[in-house]
Amino acid sequence: MKPIVNIENLHFKYDEAEILKAIDLNVPQGSFLSILGPNGSGKTTLLKNICNLLHPHKGSIMIEDKEVERIKYKNLARVIAVVHQGTDVQFDFAVYDVVMMGRFPYLKRFQTEGKEDERIVKKAMEDTSTWELRDKSISEISGGERQRVLIARALTQQPKVLILDEPISHLDIKYQIEILDLCKTLNKEHNITVITTLHDINMASRYSDYIVLLEKGNIRKMDTPERVLTEENIEEVYGIKVDLIRRNENERPIIIPK
Template identity: 60%
Template sequence: MVAAIQIENLKFKYAEEDVLKYINLHVPKGSFVSILGPNGSGKTTLLKNVCHLLKPYEGKVVISDQLVERFKSKELAREMAVVHQGANTEFDFNVEDVVLMGRFPYIKKFQSETLEDIAIATEAMKKTSTLHLKHKTIKGISGGERQRVMIARALTQEPQILLLDEPISHLDIKYQLEILKLCKMLNAENNLTIITTLHDINLATRFSDYIILMNHGEIVEIGKPFEVMTKENIRRVYEVDVEIVKMDQFENPMIVPI
């Protein structure tokens, strides 16, 4: 399978503490991948290395057959969009202006947005069901709406890859499902490669093509949800016992702590 992202022998440390330990990873183009693991397992640090916010101590990250550090910032932003945990804007812009910020990689110095840029932003708002919010301020909408706006801004970059760091944290179950269903739709319809960190095991199992299970800065297991989320792996990583329950309406099983 063609790789959207290839990681080889990646190692990262803060000061003298190893946070990521020789990560090797092949992310197929067009796949939906969730990274799971306890707090402090290295999930967010891995994402930050992928998008070049952090630089590895050893190893390499390859995006579309090119080392990530060789991309200029605007080139990388056309290839990859990132929605950080609790993403927000410092100023209280209206929603349309926030979404249009996603066109920055395409706008030359001293130029403003074109009609094409506005059309692309409008289409992104339609896809994320945020067009009706365009004149509202970003701080005047709900948390679930704000998260959809941030995804719309990311889509306006027209990326091949979307990275999401805990996109459903602090949201109630209604908005959690809305966000993940939206991401799955974008993944299927746009062939958009999505990598997200999540805490909810069952939601990750339901929506993902592949799961990366991490602990102590290492990858414990990679594979299809039913291959990775076994009683043994969950006990090993989370130190809890579970039952694996098959439900007819879902392809992958549900995990129930006992």
């Protein structure tokens, strides 16, 4: 399948320390890809390089055959939408207004939102079950609700790629499933490519088409969950011994620490 994001020989440093080393990564259009790896392995840094918030010192990142650094900010925001790690909205905005902010790449300078923007916002809020929250303040809703609102905002950008950094940390198991089910629906029914970091290996196994296993800034493996999630790979990257369980042939592997 055609890659929508294509990374070749990416190297990145903060000051002197090299954080990402010779990363090659093809993200097929329409796929659901999870990035796993220990704390500090470079997951967030990699996502920030993909969305042009950080710049590699070597190598290239192509989005739909165009070098990401050459894509104008608003044009990039029409292709890629990002939900950052632990996004905390400090101000007392109404949920509706927070979601409307996602329309910025489509507005000209000083232009205000019109009927079409309102229609898109309503649709995004219905798709994420946040329409009922529209008049509440963003600071007065639960963590799971906030995460859905931030995804709604991302959707109003009408992106082809949705990037999420730890979208389910701090959520209880019900919200975790709800958020990942929502991402899966957007992926399969709306054909949005999903790139997400996750700490929960079993959730990554359950939802992903592909998993990238990152270790100290190197890609250890990039393949299907069945091929990446082996006892050996997990022990090598996380330094723990696990049992691998499959309830039947058709189910994805589950890991249990020994």
